[in-house]
Amino acid sequence: MPTVREIEAALFELAPREGTMEWDNVGHLLGDPRQNVNRCMVALDITHAVAEEAIAAGCQLIVSHHPIMNCKWSQVQTVRDDTFQGSLLTRLLRANVSAICMHTNLDIAEGGVNDVLAQILGLQKLERFTSEGVCRCGWRAEPMALPEFVRFVSKTLGCNGVRYADAGKPVHRVAVGGGACGEFEDAAIAAGCDTFVTSDLSYHQFVDAKVKGINLVDAGHFPTEDPVCEKVIAFLAGRFPDLQIQKSASHKEAIQYYVEGE
Incomplete structure (x- = not known):
């Protein structure tokens, strides 16, 4: 069975460390690199629920997209059981689960x-x-009306709801940015895109969309990034055929939408 160190090395072949942004924190962040792994869980985030799920399933490793310790929005200054992050870290360490x-x-x-x-x-x-x-940006085979495209995005990504702004253009050349990529809106416009699918867009971006001439589709942070988990699972299964791998069943979209009449 592979070690945590060997799995980390393989994952850096899929996503080279050199591509990491300066502020980010990636790689093996928690646990013993020498630990043997026969069961692994893959999730977008390592939440308390994911940690308990992994422990109950007998996993020695969790592979996630979002760092369990991230220097940009959650700096680790202490590791204490009476803090949200500290209790998560100590729970995993005591159960010998790496991240x-x-x-x-x-x-x-x-x-x-x-x-x-x-x-x-x-x-x-x-x-x-x-x-x-x-x-990334690319072309749809045929242009599509925006309301139809929004329904397609929502169904395809399993969104609880989709926020969007209509700039009066059919959907043909589309930019995508999984997670919070609103800062790249102007770059999408410069690339000739009529539509940008991403998440965590601001109110003012929606207000200005028609003037700027780009349809905006905010499909949610979780739905736009979670599909990569299946890619990670397939990659690990190909590299380590004896490794038992499962996707977290507890981690889902956290944002709920109230709809009148439901």
């Missing part, structure tokens, strides 16, 4: 988060359009 996280390097990687998202949404002739190489 490997592939984040911005997996966003940027060929075949990573944004290639998977673009392919699921039926885009062809994919291109990178940002200097960082994060997002």
Whole structure:
């Protein structure tokens, strides 16, 4: 059976460390690199629920997209049982469960988060359009009316709800950015895109969409990134045939939408 160190090395072949953004924190972040792994769980995030699920399933390793310790929004200064993050870290350590996280390097990687998202949404002739190489753009085989495209996105990604702004254009050349990629809206416009699918867009971006001439589709952070988990599972299964791998069943979209009449 492989060790945590060997699995980390393989994952860096899928998503090279060199693609990691400067502020990010990726790789083997928790546990013993020498630990043997016969069962692994894959999830977008390592939540308390995912941790308990992995422990109950007898997993020695969790592979996630979002780092369990991230220097940008959750700096680790203490590891204490009476804090939210500290209790998660100590729970996993006491259960001998390691954590490997592939984040911005997996966003940027060929075949990573944004290639998977673009392919699921039926885009062809994919291109990178940002200097960082994060997002992708491509063409739909045939133009589609925006309301029809929004329904397609919602159904395909399993969204609880979709926020969108209509700039009055059919959907043909589409940019995608899994997770919070609203900062690349202007780059999508410069690349000639009529539509941008991403998440965590601001109110003012929706207000300005028609003037700027781009349809905006906010399909949610979880739905736009979670599809890459299946890619990670397939990759690990190919590299380590004897490794038992399962996707977290407890981790789902956290945002709920109230609809009048339901």
